């Protein structure tokens with residue numbers, strides 16, 4: 384039977400405080416729906432359960448905050464990021480290549496006007512670096528950073544600044560150039576997470592941070608939202624490596640954890656709209672939790 388403990392059950396130093404995300408260094412050029420910046424203090428603790436980790440694998444990488452934090456803070460020797468979305472993948476492929484300066488400069492010199500936005504987004508012949516630029520552009524000017532079909536431009540934004548309210552060109556440039564200083568330790572694959580996990584299921588030497596699209600909100604937020612959750616649980620239960628799997632706190636997910644004999648805990652968080660909710664953390668062990 385899976386051990387079901389809430390944070391109230393823990394004896395020593397329970398993780399019960401909601402993280403102030405402003406205290407976590409923002410390293411990603413994305414503002415990512417479902418991003419895990421708020422979980423970083425817990426992830427640091429999880430990764431420090433071993434003095435040296437040879438590889439951290441992030442199969443649903445998205446905005447990659449976990450991978451980037453591990454790279455900058457040297458929490459693992461090597462980091463592998465996997466993401467299926469081709470637009471998101473283009474950003475990582477360019478940032479981790481010699482074209483990173485091109486992207487950084489393109490962002491810092493771009494004049495954000497409706498005409499220029501239209502020209503960029505409607506360009507029919509996009510090379511990979513153009514796709515990367517347009518992805519960052521859409522992520523910054525679309526409501527909630529949502530890239531999925533049906534997403535629209537920010538209307539009022541911060542202080543009524545509309546489309547420019549999240550276009551921090553210099554910050555984005557600096558983040559991209561900073562990532563290039565750690566890129567030799569990061570490998571990116573535009574692959575399916577399920578295939579990757581299956582092909583590496585017997586490896587015992589890595590740590591998996593697994594953050595799939597959630598059961599409820601995923602459809603609205605991501606182009607690739609359809610995930611066979613039960614199949615993911617089945618695969619995770621066969622992993623020989625250490626893992627952390629995160630989910631929204633639903634009955635369906637708790638039942639899957641119980642069915643596959645996986646331990647879990649709940650953790651409070653605040654959404655971007657300052658609503659308090661709980662998420663589920665599933666892991667092979669919780670010795671690191673306290």
Ligand SMILES: C[S@@+](CC[C@H](N)C(=O)[O-])C[C@H]1O[C@@H](n2cnc3c(N)ncnc32)[C@H](O)[C@@H]1O
Pocket residue numbers: 415416417418419420442443444445446447448449465466467468471574575576577594595596597605606607608609610
């Ligand atoms: C919850 S988001 C990850 C957010 C990320 N942890 C962060 O902090 O930015 C889930 C991601 O999984 C990607 N995805 C969905 N299906 C996938 C699959 N089969 N293989 C790889 N990535 C997939 C989505 O495109 C999305 O970027």
